[in-house]
Amino acid sequence: MGALKQLWGDRSIAQKLAALVVVAIISVAAVAYAGIISARASASSTEDIARLNALTRVTLASDMAHDAVRENVVEAMAFPSELANSRSGVKDSAAILTSGLTKVAAASEDLNHEADAYLATAQKDVTAYIASANHVLDVIANNPTQAAKDYADFMVSFHAVEHALPPIADVVETRSNAAAAAAVSSASRAQTLSILLGLLGATLVGLIAWAIVRSVVNPLKQVATALDAMADGDLTVAVNVPTNDETGQMARSLTRAQQSIRETVATIDVSSQAVAQAAGRISSVSSQISSSAIATSEQADRVSSTAEQVSSNVQTVATSSSQMGQSISEIAENAHEAARVASEAVGLAHQT
Secondary structure, three states, X not given: OHHHHHHXXXXXHHHHHXXXXXXXXXXXXXXXXXXXXXXXXXXXXXXXXXXXXXXXXXHHHHHHHHHHHHHHHHHHHHOHHHHHHHXXXXXXXXXHHHHHHHHHHHOOOOOOOOOHHHHHHHHHHHHHHHHHHHHHHHHHHHOHHHHHHHHHHHHHHHHHHHHHHHHHXXXXXXXXXXXXXXXXXXXXXXXXXXXXXXXXXXXXXXXXHHHHHHHHHHHHHHHHHHHHHHHOOOOXXXXXXXXXXXXXXXXHHHHHHHHHHHHHHHHHHHXXXXXXXXXXXXXXXXXXXXXXXXXXXXXHHHHXXXXXXHHHHHHHHHHHHHHHHHHHHHHXXXXXXXXXXXXXXXXXXXXX
C-alpha cells in the first residue's frame, strides 16, 4: 500500500489529471457498452417474443380452424343444398389447420423441440380429421341417411384433434412467457450492470479526484504554514512532502530556501558579533589614541618650550662662535705676522 501511495505521489499533476480523465472515459464507455449489449439483448428477446407471439396466433387460428371444419360439416348435414359452400369452408379451414401445424413444426428450434412429440400426434390426427370431414361431405352428397352414422366416426377424429392441439398451444405459450420473462430479466440485469458500472466509475473518479486534491491541498497547506512562520521570523517550521510531483518539488525548494536563510542569518549573527567585538576594540583603541594624543600634545608643548630654549642657546652659541671666529682670525693673523718676523730674523741671522 505504501509503495502504491508513493508511486501515485511521484506522478506529476498532469499525469494524475490524465488518469482521472481516462477513468472517466472508461466509465462512460463501460456504461455505454452495457447499454449497447442490453439493447442488443432486448432486440433479440423482442424478436424471439415476436416469433412466439406469432406462433401463439397460429395455434389459436389452428384451434379455430379445426372448430370451423366441424361447423362446415354440421352445416352440410343440416343444409345439403349448401354442400358446395361447406366443402369450400372445410378446404379453407383445413388449409389453415395444416399450415398452422407446419409453421409450429418449422419453429421447433424456438420451442426447444418440446412440442415435437405433440406435433407428430397432432399432424396424424389432423390428417385423419380432415379426411373424415371430406368423407362425411361425400356421404352427404351420395347417401344423406348414412351421413349420420359416419358423423359419429368424424366426431371421434374431432375429439382427437381437440385433445392434440392444446399441448402444442401450451408449449408455445410457455416458451412465449419464458421469452418475455427472459427479456425482462435481461433488461433488469443490464440496468443493474449499468448502474453498478456507473457507480463504480463514479467511485473511481471520486477517489482519484480526492487523491489529486489531497496530494495538492495538503502540501500547499504545509507550505502556506511555513511561509506564514517565515513572515513572522520563524525559520524552523518544516515542510514534509515526500512525493516527487510539483508540490513535493516546491516543498523541497522551500526547505532549501529556509536552510539557506538560516545559514545566512547565522552568518550575519556571527558577523555582527565580530563587528561588535571589533567595535569594542576600536573604542578601546580610540580611547588609547585619545590618551596618547593628549600626552603627545603635552609633550609637544614641552618640546616647543625646549625648542625655544634650544633656539635661544643656539643663537647664543652662534654669537659666541662668531666672536670666537673673529678671535681666531685675529690670532691667525698675529701668528702669520710672527712667522713673517721670525723668517726675516732668520734671514738676517744668516746674513751676518
